[in-house]
Amino acid sequence: MPRTAPAGAVALAAAVAVLGSPGGGYGAHAAYAAEPSPQAGSAYRPAEGAKKVEGKPTTADAPLVDVGGVYSDTLGPGERLYRLGLDDNSSVYVSAVVQPPRGAKVGYGDGIEVEIITTEGRRCQNNTGRAGFGYDPVPVSAVAVRRLEEDAECQGRGTYFARVTRTAAKDSDQRAWPVELKIQREPGLGTGSAPTTAPSVRPSASPALPGTDPVARTGGTGFNDARALGSGVWRDDLRPGQTRYYRVPVDWGQQLGLSAEIAKAAMTKQYGSASNGLSVALYSPYRALVDSKETSYDGKQAGVTLPKTAPVAYENRFSSDAEVRGTRLAGWYYLAVTLGGKVAEFTEDATPVPLTLRVQVSGDAAKAPTYGESLSAAGFGVGADERNAARDGLTAPEAADAAENRSAMGVVAGVGFGAGALLLLVLGGWILLARRGRGTP
Numbered sequence: 001m002p003r004t005a006p007a008g009a010v011a012l013a014a015a016v017a018v019l020g021s022p023g024g025g026y027g028a029h030a031a032y033a034a035e036p037s038p039q040a041g042s043a044y045r046p047a048e049g050a051k052k053v054e055g056k057p058t059t060a061d062a063p064l065v066d067v068g069g070v071y072s073d074t075l076g077p078g079e080r081l082y083r084l085g086l087d088d089n090s091s092v093y094v095s096a097v098v099q100p101p102r103g104a105k106v107g108y109g110d111g112i113e114v115e116i117i118t119t120e121g122r123r124c125q126n127n128t129g130r131a132g133f134g135y136d137p138v139p140v141s142a143v144a145v146r147r148l149e150e151d152a153e154c155q156g157r158g159t160y161f162a163r164v165t166r167t168a169a170k171d172s173d174q175r176a177w178p179v180e181l182k183i184q185r186e187p188g189l190g191t192g193s194a195p196t197t198a199p200s201v202r203p204s205a206s207p208a209l210p211g212t213d214p215v216a217r218t219g220g221t222g223f224n225d226a227r228a229l230g231s232g233v234w235r236d237d238l239r240p241g242q243t244r245y246y247r248v249p250v251d252w253g254q255q256l257g258l259s260a261e262i263a264k265a266a267m268t269k270q271y272g273s274a275s276n277g278l279s280v281a282l283y284s285p286y287r288a289l290v291d292s293k294e295t296s297y298d299g300k301q302a303g304v305t306l307p308k309t310a311p312v313a314y315e316n317r318f319s320s321d322a323e324v325r326g327t328r329l330a331g332w333y334y335l336a337v338t339l340g341g342k343v344a345e346f347t348e349d350a351t352p353v354p355l356t357l358r359v360q361v362s363g364d365a366a367k368a369p370t371y372g373e374s375l376s377a378a379g380f381g382v383g384a385d386e387r388n389a390a391r392d393g394l395t396a397p398e399a400a401d402a403a404e405n406r407s408a409m410g411v412v413a414g415v416g417f418g419a420g421a422l423l424l425l426v427l428g429g430w431i432l433l434a435r436r437g438r439g440t441p
Contacts, residue, residue, distance in 0.1 A: 082162045
């Protein structure tokens with residue numbers, strides 16, 4: 001009769017097998033580092049678990065979208081409506097990211113608008129967000145805000161509608177494009193802790209950026225797979241028409257300074273120039289544009305430096321300056337860098353152009369406002385997970401995988417310890433029985 005291994009040995013062997021497997025240890029980080037670079041025109045990576053929805057042209061048929069949810073739809077020129085059920089104790093952000101296909105014709109008059117309206121058809125005050133295109137069909141994001149504010153309109157609990165409108169000139173692309181909707185909720189502050197006035201001074205100093213050796217970090221295709229960065233110098237590559245996304249954690253009281261530089265390209269002509277050759281856009285944790293800048297590029301060195309942001313503060317939301325209003329929340333700030341499509345007219349498309357990013361997060365983290373509920377549960381704020389992701393250069397999906405791996409390692413370590421202890425007990429029993437057996441007639 002074949003001998004059966006003791007249970008402890010089996011468990012220990014299983015634990016060793018898991019620990020030795022490619023996904024059981026720290027090999028995942030090596031896999032992230034070896035990920036291939038997204039190619040020019042790579043499709044925007046949608047949010048995992050995004051639900052399909054079909055917006056309607058009238059409020060009567062508008063589908064319900066839940067606060068805290070992410071949805072995918074398609075949007076042609078015109079407007080679509082979605083129904084919202086809002087509470088009376090939180091601010092709400094409705095973002096729409098429209099994703100033109102590669103090669104789509106767009107113009108400066110084309111764009112997207114998002115607004116929140118009441119069941120009576122009134123626009124909520126100061127909530128509309130707009131975003132426009134340049135020459136390039138790149139993803140753009142617009143955000144409507146229902147800001148929690150005493151004695152203001154649209155504060156009550158009930159039904160509202162999000163209206164998303166795409167504008168396109170007659171000679172622009174008329175096809176329906178993918179659009180991603182994200183509805184985020186910021187809980188209200190605790191009793192007696194809400195500032196109501198904007199800061200009086202808007203810092204405008206140029207950032208003091210690092211000059212250390214660059215470290216390779218490959219950007220993502222959009223907000224959902226943006227590569228995490230911290231303070232430092234980072235290296236990537238761009239091809240004409242390509243946009244790369246990155247994310248930086250900025251805590252309460254901190255400021256963000258950054259620049260983007262592109263080096264000399266492999267030229268196909270002696271001369272060439274693109275007026276919008278390099279574009280940089282900075283987005284807030286709720287995907288609203290904070291600041292942007294562009295410069296021309298002639299195949300030689302070019303760069304863009306954004307002014308240092310205002311320190312992140314709750315009261316920034318009351319500012320009349322849009323750039324200050326965008327820094328109202330701690331969390332991930334997103335950087336989108338685009339190499340203009342026209343650059344392909346005088347450079348080798350097969351040879352990417354070197355990109356250098358210089359990032360500086362300055363200032364000590366200040367005390368967070370006292371919220372009535374967890375801010376991190378709503379997807380905002382900066383904690384250990386965000387700092388670790390920035391240190392390791394992880395995208396959000398990679399960070400989620402790493403967290404699962406750490407959890408699994410904890411379980412395996414517990415199982416391994418228990419199995420080892422059990423195995424020692426079993427072996428001790430065998431030895432004791434063997435000794436007694438030798439002393440028995």
